[in-house]
Amino acid sequence: MSSSNELKVIELTSKISSLKDEYSKDLTAFIQTSGKSKEEKLNGLLKVQSSGNKYFNYIEDLIGDSGLLGAHEKNGHWLASLIENTTEALNLICVHYSVLRDGVSKFSSDEDLLSSIEPTSKAFSNMQRLVASHLKSKEWKCIKNEFEKCSLPTYGFNNRRLPVMNSTMQTVLSFTFGVVFVIVLLVIAFIEPDPSSFQYNVFRVVLSLAAAGVVAVLPGFIEVKFGKWLRATGALAVFAVVYFYNPASLVTEQQSAPPPIEQSQPH
Incomplete structure:
Protein backbone atom coordinates (compact mmCIF):
# COMPACT_ATOMS: atom_id res chain seq x y z
CA MET A 1 0.00 0.00 0.00
CA ASN A 159 -29.03 -10.19 4.85
CA ARG A 160 -25.30 -10.76 4.88
CA ARG A 161 -24.74 -10.70 1.13
CA LEU A 162 -25.51 -7.78 -1.14
CA PRO A 163 -25.92 -8.08 -4.94
CA VAL A 164 -22.71 -6.09 -5.46
CA MET A 165 -20.47 -6.78 -8.43
CA ASN A 166 -16.85 -6.89 -7.33
CA SER A 167 -13.89 -6.04 -9.56
CA THR A 168 -13.16 -9.70 -10.40
CA MET A 169 -16.73 -10.30 -11.54
CA GLN A 170 -16.67 -7.11 -13.60
CA THR A 171 -13.48 -8.24 -15.32
CA VAL A 172 -14.82 -11.72 -16.07
CA LEU A 173 -18.10 -10.37 -17.45
CA SER A 174 -16.30 -7.76 -19.54
CA PHE A 175 -13.97 -10.35 -21.06
CA THR A 176 -16.83 -12.81 -21.66
CA PHE A 177 -18.89 -10.09 -23.33
CA GLY A 178 -15.99 -9.22 -25.61
CA VAL A 179 -15.19 -12.80 -26.63
CA VAL A 180 -18.84 -13.71 -27.26
CA PHE A 181 -19.50 -10.71 -29.48
CA VAL A 182 -16.24 -11.15 -31.41
CA ILE A 183 -17.29 -14.72 -32.19
CA VAL A 184 -20.81 -13.59 -33.14
CA LEU A 185 -19.42 -10.95 -35.50
CA LEU A 186 -17.08 -13.50 -37.11
CA VAL A 187 -20.05 -15.77 -37.77
CA ILE A 188 -22.07 -12.87 -39.19
CA ALA A 189 -19.15 -11.92 -41.43
CA PHE A 190 -19.40 -15.31 -43.17
CA ILE A 191 -23.20 -15.28 -43.28
CA GLU A 192 -23.47 -11.66 -44.46
CA PRO A 193 -20.23 -10.84 -46.32
CA ASP A 194 -21.72 -7.75 -47.98
CA PRO A 195 -23.61 -5.81 -45.25
CA SER A 196 -25.53 -2.63 -45.88
CA SER A 197 -24.15 0.73 -44.75
CA PHE A 198 -26.38 0.68 -41.65
CA GLN A 199 -25.40 -2.89 -40.77
CA TYR A 200 -21.74 -2.04 -41.25
CA ASN A 201 -21.94 0.86 -38.76
CA VAL A 202 -23.73 -1.33 -36.20
CA PHE A 203 -21.10 -4.05 -36.59
CA ARG A 204 -18.33 -1.49 -36.14
CA VAL A 205 -19.81 -0.19 -32.87
CA VAL A 206 -20.33 -3.70 -31.47
CA LEU A 207 -16.86 -4.78 -32.56
CA SER A 208 -15.35 -1.73 -30.84
CA LEU A 209 -17.16 -2.57 -27.59
CA ALA A 210 -16.15 -6.22 -27.86
CA ALA A 211 -12.49 -5.35 -28.44
CA ALA A 212 -12.53 -2.99 -25.45
CA GLY A 213 -14.05 -5.74 -23.30
CA VAL A 214 -11.33 -8.22 -24.25
CA VAL A 215 -8.52 -5.73 -23.73
CA ALA A 216 -9.88 -4.73 -20.32
CA VAL A 217 -8.41 -7.90 -18.76
CA LEU A 218 -5.00 -7.62 -20.40
CA PRO A 219 -2.09 -6.06 -18.50
CA GLY A 220 -0.35 -2.96 -19.78
CA PHE A 221 -1.30 0.58 -20.59
CA ILE A 222 -2.37 2.20 -23.84
CA GLU A 223 -3.13 5.79 -24.68
CA VAL A 224 -4.31 7.31 -27.96
CA LYS A 225 -4.92 10.85 -29.12
CA PHE A 226 -7.03 12.01 -32.03
CA GLY A 227 -5.97 15.54 -32.73
CA LYS A 228 -6.88 17.92 -29.93
CA TRP A 229 -10.45 16.71 -29.40
CA LEU A 230 -10.04 13.17 -28.02
CA ARG A 231 -7.67 11.50 -25.57
CA ALA A 232 -8.41 7.99 -24.33
CA THR A 233 -6.65 5.33 -22.26
CA GLY A 234 -7.12 1.65 -21.51
CA ALA A 235 -10.20 -0.11 -22.87
CA LEU A 236 -11.65 3.21 -24.03
CA ALA A 237 -8.52 3.77 -26.14
CA VAL A 238 -9.03 0.41 -27.86
CA PHE A 239 -12.66 1.28 -28.51
CA ALA A 240 -11.59 4.58 -30.10
CA VAL A 241 -8.94 2.90 -32.29
CA VAL A 242 -11.29 0.20 -33.56
CA TYR A 243 -14.15 2.64 -34.12
CA PHE A 244 -12.37 5.59 -35.69
CA TYR A 245 -9.46 3.89 -37.42
CA ASN A 246 -11.06 1.12 -39.42
CA PRO A 247 -8.81 -0.63 -41.96
CA ALA A 248 -11.75 -2.75 -43.13
CA SER A 249 -13.39 0.32 -44.64
CA LEU A 250 -10.23 1.06 -46.63
CA VAL A 251 -10.15 -2.46 -47.99
CA THR A 252 -13.83 -2.23 -48.91
CA GLU A 253 -13.30 1.03 -50.73
CA GLN A 254 -10.36 -0.37 -52.66
CA GLN A 255 -12.29 -3.47 -53.67
CA SER A 256 -15.33 -1.46 -54.73
CA ALA A 257 -13.32 1.04 -56.79
CA PRO A 258 -13.71 0.51 -60.55
CA PRO A 259 -10.66 -0.87 -62.36
CA PRO A 260 -8.61 1.65 -64.33
CA ILE A 261 -9.61 2.07 -68.00
CA GLU A 262 -6.98 0.87 -70.35
CA GLN A 263 -6.50 3.11 -73.32
CA SER A 264 -5.99 1.29 -76.55
CA GLN A 265 -2.90 2.19 -78.46
CA PRO A 266 -3.41 3.37 -82.03
CA HIS A 267 -2.35 0.88 -84.65
Missing part, protein backbone atom coordinates in the same frame (compact mmCIF):
# COMPACT_ATOMS: atom_id res chain seq x y z
CA SER A 2 1.34 3.45 -0.91
CA SER A 3 2.44 5.97 1.70
CA SER A 4 -0.58 8.16 0.95
CA ASN A 5 -2.91 5.25 1.62
CA GLU A 6 -1.04 4.40 4.80
CA LEU A 7 -1.52 7.95 6.03
CA LYS A 8 -5.21 7.72 5.16
CA VAL A 9 -5.56 4.50 7.16
CA ILE A 10 -3.83 6.10 10.15
CA GLU A 11 -6.14 9.10 9.88
CA LEU A 12 -9.28 6.95 9.76
CA THR A 13 -8.16 4.75 12.65
CA SER A 14 -7.33 7.83 14.70
CA LYS A 15 -10.74 9.31 13.94
CA ILE A 16 -12.51 6.15 15.14
CA SER A 17 -10.46 6.15 18.36
CA SER A 18 -11.22 9.82 18.94
CA LEU A 19 -14.98 9.36 18.52
CA LYS A 20 -14.94 6.29 20.74
CA ASP A 21 -13.06 8.16 23.50
CA GLU A 22 -15.51 11.05 23.31
CA TYR A 23 -18.46 8.68 23.55
CA SER A 24 -16.94 6.74 26.46
CA LYS A 25 -16.28 10.01 28.28
CA ASP A 26 -19.89 11.19 27.89
CA LEU A 27 -21.27 7.78 28.85
CA THR A 28 -19.14 7.63 32.00
CA ALA A 29 -20.13 11.18 32.93
CA PHE A 30 -23.81 10.34 32.56
CA ILE A 31 -23.56 7.18 34.65
CA GLN A 32 -21.92 9.23 37.38
CA THR A 33 -24.73 11.84 37.49
CA SER A 34 -26.48 10.18 40.43
CA GLY A 35 -27.51 12.82 42.96
CA LYS A 36 -27.45 15.59 40.35
CA SER A 37 -30.41 17.60 39.14
CA LYS A 38 -32.87 16.33 36.56
CA GLU A 39 -31.69 18.95 34.07
CA GLU A 40 -28.05 17.89 34.44
CA LYS A 41 -29.00 14.27 33.92
CA LEU A 42 -31.02 15.14 30.82
CA ASN A 43 -28.14 17.15 29.36
CA GLY A 44 -25.79 14.27 30.07
CA LEU A 45 -28.15 11.86 28.32
CA LEU A 46 -28.38 14.11 25.27
CA LYS A 47 -24.58 14.20 25.08
CA VAL A 48 -24.47 10.41 25.21
CA GLN A 49 -26.99 10.20 22.37
CA SER A 50 -25.12 12.76 20.25
CA SER A 51 -21.61 11.35 20.69
CA GLY A 52 -22.91 7.80 20.29
CA ASN A 53 -24.57 8.65 16.99
CA LYS A 54 -21.37 10.27 15.72
CA TYR A 55 -19.28 7.27 16.73
CA PHE A 56 -21.55 4.54 15.36
CA ASN A 57 -22.56 6.42 12.20
CA TYR A 58 -18.96 7.18 11.32
CA ILE A 59 -18.01 3.50 11.28
CA GLU A 60 -21.25 2.61 9.49
CA ASP A 61 -20.62 5.18 6.76
CA LEU A 62 -16.95 4.22 6.50
CA ILE A 63 -17.82 0.60 5.78
CA GLY A 64 -20.62 1.67 3.46
CA ASP A 65 -18.16 3.60 1.32
CA SER A 66 -17.45 0.66 -0.97
CA GLY A 67 -14.78 2.55 -2.89
CA LEU A 68 -12.83 3.30 0.24
CA LEU A 69 -13.23 -0.18 1.66
CA GLY A 70 -12.25 -1.77 -1.64
CA ALA A 71 -9.15 0.43 -1.82
CA HIS A 72 -7.89 -0.85 1.54
CA GLU A 73 -9.26 -4.39 1.72
CA LYS A 74 -5.98 -5.78 0.42
CA ASN A 75 -4.21 -4.42 3.49
CA GLY A 76 -4.67 -7.05 6.17
CA HIS A 77 -3.75 -4.80 9.08
CA TRP A 78 -6.29 -2.16 8.09
CA LEU A 79 -9.07 -4.68 7.57
CA ALA A 80 -8.31 -6.43 10.86
CA SER A 81 -8.32 -3.10 12.69
CA LEU A 82 -11.62 -2.12 11.09
CA ILE A 83 -13.21 -5.44 12.07
CA GLU A 84 -12.02 -5.07 15.66
CA ASN A 85 -13.34 -1.51 15.92
CA THR A 86 -16.64 -2.55 14.36
CA THR A 87 -17.06 -5.51 16.74
CA GLU A 88 -16.42 -3.26 19.72
CA ALA A 89 -18.88 -0.67 18.42
CA LEU A 90 -21.61 -3.28 17.92
CA ASN A 91 -21.18 -4.51 21.49
CA LEU A 92 -21.41 -0.91 22.75
CA ILE A 93 -24.59 -0.29 20.75
CA CYS A 94 -26.54 -2.67 22.99
CA VAL A 95 -25.30 -0.81 26.08
CA HIS A 96 -25.96 2.52 24.38
CA TYR A 97 -29.65 1.88 23.72
CA SER A 98 -30.20 0.32 27.12
CA VAL A 99 -28.90 3.52 28.72
CA LEU A 100 -30.92 5.75 26.40
CA ARG A 101 -34.17 3.87 26.91
CA ASP A 102 -33.78 3.72 30.67
CA GLY A 103 -32.83 7.40 30.88
CA VAL A 104 -35.63 8.68 28.65
CA SER A 105 -38.24 6.57 30.44
CA LYS A 106 -37.24 8.23 33.72
CA PHE A 107 -37.62 11.73 32.31
CA SER A 108 -40.75 11.29 30.24
CA SER A 109 -43.53 8.86 29.42
CA ASP A 110 -44.14 10.44 26.02
CA GLU A 111 -44.32 7.62 23.46
CA ASP A 112 -43.16 9.93 20.65
CA LEU A 113 -40.04 10.83 22.60
CA LEU A 114 -39.31 7.21 23.34
CA SER A 115 -39.73 6.20 19.70
CA SER A 116 -37.54 9.07 18.49
CA ILE A 117 -34.42 7.52 20.01
CA GLU A 118 -34.99 4.12 18.41
CA PRO A 119 -32.84 3.10 15.40
CA THR A 120 -34.36 2.45 11.98
CA SER A 121 -35.09 -1.07 10.78
CA LYS A 122 -31.90 -1.20 8.71
CA ALA A 123 -29.57 0.65 11.07
CA PHE A 124 -26.01 -0.67 11.52
CA SER A 125 -26.41 -3.03 8.54
CA ASN A 126 -22.94 -2.36 7.14
CA MET A 127 -21.27 -3.08 10.46
CA GLN A 128 -23.28 -6.27 10.89
CA ARG A 129 -22.40 -7.49 7.39
CA LEU A 130 -18.71 -6.82 7.94
CA VAL A 131 -18.43 -8.87 11.13
CA ALA A 132 -20.69 -11.60 9.74
CA SER A 133 -18.37 -11.90 6.73
CA HIS A 134 -15.10 -12.04 8.66
CA LEU A 135 -15.77 -13.31 12.19
CA LYS A 136 -16.42 -16.91 13.11
CA SER A 137 -20.07 -17.91 13.00
CA LYS A 138 -20.23 -18.37 16.76
CA GLU A 139 -18.81 -14.88 17.40
CA TRP A 140 -21.10 -12.84 15.16
CA LYS A 141 -24.16 -14.87 16.09
CA CYS A 142 -23.46 -14.05 19.74
CA ILE A 143 -23.58 -10.34 18.85
CA LYS A 144 -26.77 -10.91 16.89
CA ASN A 145 -28.40 -12.59 19.90
CA GLU A 146 -27.56 -9.56 22.03
CA PHE A 147 -29.19 -7.29 19.45
CA GLU A 148 -32.31 -9.45 19.46
CA LYS A 149 -32.46 -9.41 23.26
CA CYS A 150 -32.29 -5.60 23.16
CA SER A 151 -34.93 -5.45 20.39
CA LEU A 152 -32.44 -3.83 18.01
CA PRO A 153 -32.47 -4.29 14.21
CA THR A 154 -30.57 -7.25 12.78
CA TYR A 155 -31.14 -6.57 9.09
CA GLY A 156 -27.42 -6.77 8.26
CA PHE A 157 -27.05 -10.12 10.04
CA ASN A 158 -30.09 -11.53 8.26
Whole structure:
Protein backbone atom coordinates (compact mmCIF):
# COMPACT_ATOMS: atom_id res chain seq x y z
CA MET A 1 0.00 0.00 0.00
CA SER A 2 1.34 3.45 -0.91
CA SER A 3 2.44 5.97 1.70
CA SER A 4 -0.58 8.16 0.95
CA ASN A 5 -2.91 5.25 1.62
CA GLU A 6 -1.04 4.40 4.80
CA LEU A 7 -1.52 7.95 6.03
CA LYS A 8 -5.21 7.72 5.16
CA VAL A 9 -5.56 4.50 7.16
CA ILE A 10 -3.83 6.10 10.15
CA GLU A 11 -6.14 9.10 9.88
CA LEU A 12 -9.28 6.95 9.76
CA THR A 13 -8.16 4.75 12.65
CA SER A 14 -7.33 7.83 14.70
CA LYS A 15 -10.74 9.31 13.94
CA ILE A 16 -12.51 6.15 15.14
CA SER A 17 -10.46 6.15 18.36
CA SER A 18 -11.22 9.82 18.94
CA LEU A 19 -14.98 9.36 18.52
CA LYS A 20 -14.94 6.29 20.74
CA ASP A 21 -13.06 8.16 23.50
CA GLU A 22 -15.51 11.05 23.31
CA TYR A 23 -18.46 8.68 23.55
CA SER A 24 -16.94 6.74 26.46
CA LYS A 25 -16.28 10.01 28.28
CA ASP A 26 -19.89 11.19 27.89
CA LEU A 27 -21.27 7.78 28.85
CA THR A 28 -19.14 7.63 32.00
CA ALA A 29 -20.13 11.18 32.93
CA PHE A 30 -23.81 10.34 32.56
CA ILE A 31 -23.56 7.18 34.65
CA GLN A 32 -21.92 9.23 37.38
CA THR A 33 -24.73 11.84 37.49
CA SER A 34 -26.48 10.18 40.43
CA GLY A 35 -27.51 12.82 42.96
CA LYS A 36 -27.45 15.59 40.35
CA SER A 37 -30.41 17.60 39.14
CA LYS A 38 -32.87 16.33 36.56
CA GLU A 39 -31.69 18.95 34.07
CA GLU A 40 -28.05 17.89 34.44
CA LYS A 41 -29.00 14.27 33.92
CA LEU A 42 -31.02 15.14 30.82
CA ASN A 43 -28.14 17.15 29.36
CA GLY A 44 -25.79 14.27 30.07
CA LEU A 45 -28.15 11.86 28.32
CA LEU A 46 -28.38 14.11 25.27
CA LYS A 47 -24.58 14.20 25.08
CA VAL A 48 -24.47 10.41 25.21
CA GLN A 49 -26.99 10.20 22.37
CA SER A 50 -25.12 12.76 20.25
CA SER A 51 -21.61 11.35 20.69
CA GLY A 52 -22.91 7.80 20.29
CA ASN A 53 -24.57 8.65 16.99
CA LYS A 54 -21.37 10.27 15.72
CA TYR A 55 -19.28 7.27 16.73
CA PHE A 56 -21.55 4.54 15.36
CA ASN A 57 -22.56 6.42 12.20
CA TYR A 58 -18.96 7.18 11.32
CA ILE A 59 -18.01 3.50 11.28
CA GLU A 60 -21.25 2.61 9.49
CA ASP A 61 -20.62 5.18 6.76
CA LEU A 62 -16.95 4.22 6.50
CA ILE A 63 -17.82 0.60 5.78
CA GLY A 64 -20.62 1.67 3.46
CA ASP A 65 -18.16 3.60 1.32
CA SER A 66 -17.45 0.66 -0.97
CA GLY A 67 -14.78 2.55 -2.89
CA LEU A 68 -12.83 3.30 0.24
CA LEU A 69 -13.23 -0.18 1.66
CA GLY A 70 -12.25 -1.77 -1.64
CA ALA A 71 -9.15 0.43 -1.82
CA HIS A 72 -7.89 -0.85 1.54
CA GLU A 73 -9.26 -4.39 1.72
CA LYS A 74 -5.98 -5.78 0.42
CA ASN A 75 -4.21 -4.42 3.49
CA GLY A 76 -4.67 -7.05 6.17
CA HIS A 77 -3.75 -4.80 9.08
CA TRP A 78 -6.29 -2.16 8.09
CA LEU A 79 -9.07 -4.68 7.57
CA ALA A 80 -8.31 -6.43 10.86
CA SER A 81 -8.32 -3.10 12.69
CA LEU A 82 -11.62 -2.12 11.09
CA ILE A 83 -13.21 -5.44 12.07
CA GLU A 84 -12.02 -5.07 15.66
CA ASN A 85 -13.34 -1.51 15.92
CA THR A 86 -16.64 -2.55 14.36
CA THR A 87 -17.06 -5.51 16.74
CA GLU A 88 -16.42 -3.26 19.72
CA ALA A 89 -18.88 -0.67 18.42
CA LEU A 90 -21.61 -3.28 17.92
CA ASN A 91 -21.18 -4.51 21.49
CA LEU A 92 -21.41 -0.91 22.75
CA ILE A 93 -24.59 -0.29 20.75
CA CYS A 94 -26.54 -2.67 22.99
CA VAL A 95 -25.30 -0.81 26.08
CA HIS A 96 -25.96 2.52 24.38
CA TYR A 97 -29.65 1.88 23.72
CA SER A 98 -30.20 0.32 27.12
CA VAL A 99 -28.90 3.52 28.72
CA LEU A 100 -30.92 5.75 26.40
CA ARG A 101 -34.17 3.87 26.91
CA ASP A 102 -33.78 3.72 30.67
CA GLY A 103 -32.83 7.40 30.88
CA VAL A 104 -35.63 8.68 28.65
CA SER A 105 -38.24 6.57 30.44
CA LYS A 106 -37.24 8.23 33.72
CA PHE A 107 -37.62 11.73 32.31
CA SER A 108 -40.75 11.29 30.24
CA SER A 109 -43.53 8.86 29.42
CA ASP A 110 -44.14 10.44 26.02
CA GLU A 111 -44.32 7.62 23.46
CA ASP A 112 -43.16 9.93 20.65
CA LEU A 113 -40.04 10.83 22.60
CA LEU A 114 -39.31 7.21 23.34
CA SER A 115 -39.73 6.20 19.70
CA SER A 116 -37.54 9.07 18.49
CA ILE A 117 -34.42 7.52 20.01
CA GLU A 118 -34.99 4.12 18.41
CA PRO A 119 -32.84 3.10 15.40
CA THR A 120 -34.36 2.45 11.98
CA SER A 121 -35.09 -1.07 10.78
CA LYS A 122 -31.90 -1.20 8.71
CA ALA A 123 -29.57 0.65 11.07
CA PHE A 124 -26.01 -0.67 11.52
CA SER A 125 -26.41 -3.03 8.54
CA ASN A 126 -22.94 -2.36 7.14
CA MET A 127 -21.27 -3.08 10.46
CA GLN A 128 -23.28 -6.27 10.89
CA ARG A 129 -22.40 -7.49 7.39
CA LEU A 130 -18.71 -6.82 7.94
CA VAL A 131 -18.43 -8.87 11.13
CA ALA A 132 -20.69 -11.60 9.74
CA SER A 133 -18.37 -11.90 6.73
CA HIS A 134 -15.10 -12.04 8.66
CA LEU A 135 -15.77 -13.31 12.19
CA LYS A 136 -16.42 -16.91 13.11
CA SER A 137 -20.07 -17.91 13.00
CA LYS A 138 -20.23 -18.37 16.76
CA GLU A 139 -18.81 -14.88 17.40
CA TRP A 140 -21.10 -12.84 15.16
CA LYS A 141 -24.16 -14.87 16.09
CA CYS A 142 -23.46 -14.05 19.74
CA ILE A 143 -23.58 -10.34 18.85
CA LYS A 144 -26.77 -10.91 16.89
CA ASN A 145 -28.40 -12.59 19.90
CA GLU A 146 -27.56 -9.56 22.03
CA PHE A 147 -29.19 -7.29 19.45
CA GLU A 148 -32.31 -9.45 19.46
CA LYS A 149 -32.46 -9.41 23.26
CA CYS A 150 -32.29 -5.60 23.16
CA SER A 151 -34.93 -5.45 20.39
CA LEU A 152 -32.44 -3.83 18.01
CA PRO A 153 -32.47 -4.29 14.21
CA THR A 154 -30.57 -7.25 12.78
CA TYR A 155 -31.14 -6.57 9.09
CA GLY A 156 -27.42 -6.77 8.26
CA PHE A 157 -27.05 -10.12 10.04
CA ASN A 158 -30.09 -11.53 8.26
CA ASN A 159 -29.03 -10.19 4.85
CA ARG A 160 -25.30 -10.76 4.88
CA ARG A 161 -24.74 -10.70 1.13
CA LEU A 162 -25.51 -7.78 -1.14
CA PRO A 163 -25.92 -8.08 -4.94
CA VAL A 164 -22.71 -6.09 -5.46
CA MET A 165 -20.47 -6.78 -8.43
CA ASN A 166 -16.85 -6.89 -7.33
CA SER A 167 -13.89 -6.04 -9.56
CA THR A 168 -13.16 -9.70 -10.40
CA MET A 169 -16.73 -10.30 -11.54
CA GLN A 170 -16.67 -7.11 -13.60
CA THR A 171 -13.48 -8.24 -15.32
CA VAL A 172 -14.82 -11.72 -16.07
CA LEU A 173 -18.10 -10.37 -17.45
CA SER A 174 -16.30 -7.76 -19.54
CA PHE A 175 -13.97 -10.35 -21.06
CA THR A 176 -16.83 -12.81 -21.66
CA PHE A 177 -18.89 -10.09 -23.33
CA GLY A 178 -15.99 -9.22 -25.61
CA VAL A 179 -15.19 -12.80 -26.63
CA VAL A 180 -18.84 -13.71 -27.26
CA PHE A 181 -19.50 -10.71 -29.48
CA VAL A 182 -16.24 -11.15 -31.41
CA ILE A 183 -17.29 -14.72 -32.19
CA VAL A 184 -20.81 -13.59 -33.14
CA LEU A 185 -19.42 -10.95 -35.50
CA LEU A 186 -17.08 -13.50 -37.11
CA VAL A 187 -20.05 -15.77 -37.77
CA ILE A 188 -22.07 -12.87 -39.19
CA ALA A 189 -19.15 -11.92 -41.43
CA PHE A 190 -19.40 -15.31 -43.17
CA ILE A 191 -23.20 -15.28 -43.28
CA GLU A 192 -23.47 -11.66 -44.46
CA PRO A 193 -20.23 -10.84 -46.32
CA ASP A 194 -21.72 -7.75 -47.98
CA PRO A 195 -23.61 -5.81 -45.25
CA SER A 196 -25.53 -2.63 -45.88
CA SER A 197 -24.15 0.73 -44.75
CA PHE A 198 -26.38 0.68 -41.65
CA GLN A 199 -25.40 -2.89 -40.77
CA TYR A 200 -21.74 -2.04 -41.25
CA ASN A 201 -21.94 0.86 -38.76
CA VAL A 202 -23.73 -1.33 -36.20
CA PHE A 203 -21.10 -4.05 -36.59
CA ARG A 204 -18.33 -1.49 -36.14
CA VAL A 205 -19.81 -0.19 -32.87
CA VAL A 206 -20.33 -3.70 -31.47
CA LEU A 207 -16.86 -4.78 -32.56
CA SER A 208 -15.35 -1.73 -30.84
CA LEU A 209 -17.16 -2.57 -27.59
CA ALA A 210 -16.15 -6.22 -27.86
CA ALA A 211 -12.49 -5.35 -28.44
CA ALA A 212 -12.53 -2.99 -25.45
CA GLY A 213 -14.05 -5.74 -23.30
CA VAL A 214 -11.33 -8.22 -24.25
CA VAL A 215 -8.52 -5.73 -23.73
CA ALA A 216 -9.88 -4.73 -20.32
CA VAL A 217 -8.41 -7.90 -18.76
CA LEU A 218 -5.00 -7.62 -20.40
CA PRO A 219 -2.09 -6.06 -18.50
CA GLY A 220 -0.35 -2.96 -19.78
CA PHE A 221 -1.30 0.58 -20.59
CA ILE A 222 -2.37 2.20 -23.84
CA GLU A 223 -3.13 5.79 -24.68
CA VAL A 224 -4.31 7.31 -27.96
CA LYS A 225 -4.92 10.85 -29.12
CA PHE A 226 -7.03 12.01 -32.03
CA GLY A 227 -5.97 15.54 -32.73
CA LYS A 228 -6.88 17.92 -29.93
CA TRP A 229 -10.45 16.71 -29.40
CA LEU A 230 -10.04 13.17 -28.02
CA ARG A 231 -7.67 11.50 -25.57
CA ALA A 232 -8.41 7.99 -24.33
CA THR A 233 -6.65 5.33 -22.26
CA GLY A 234 -7.12 1.65 -21.51
CA ALA A 235 -10.20 -0.11 -22.87
CA LEU A 236 -11.65 3.21 -24.03
CA ALA A 237 -8.52 3.77 -26.14
CA VAL A 238 -9.03 0.41 -27.86
CA PHE A 239 -12.66 1.28 -28.51
CA ALA A 240 -11.59 4.58 -30.10
CA VAL A 241 -8.94 2.90 -32.29
CA VAL A 242 -11.29 0.20 -33.56
CA TYR A 243 -14.15 2.64 -34.12
CA PHE A 244 -12.37 5.59 -35.69
CA TYR A 245 -9.46 3.89 -37.42
CA ASN A 246 -11.06 1.12 -39.42
CA PRO A 247 -8.81 -0.63 -41.96
CA ALA A 248 -11.75 -2.75 -43.13
CA SER A 249 -13.39 0.32 -44.64
CA LEU A 250 -10.23 1.06 -46.63
CA VAL A 251 -10.15 -2.46 -47.99
CA THR A 252 -13.83 -2.23 -48.91
CA GLU A 253 -13.30 1.03 -50.73
CA GLN A 254 -10.36 -0.37 -52.66
CA GLN A 255 -12.29 -3.47 -53.67
CA SER A 256 -15.33 -1.46 -54.73
CA ALA A 257 -13.32 1.04 -56.79
CA PRO A 258 -13.71 0.51 -60.55
CA PRO A 259 -10.66 -0.87 -62.36
CA PRO A 260 -8.61 1.65 -64.33
CA ILE A 261 -9.61 2.07 -68.00
CA GLU A 262 -6.98 0.87 -70.35
CA GLN A 263 -6.50 3.11 -73.32
CA SER A 264 -5.99 1.29 -76.55
CA GLN A 265 -2.90 2.19 -78.46
CA PRO A 266 -3.41 3.37 -82.03
CA HIS A 267 -2.35 0.88 -84.65
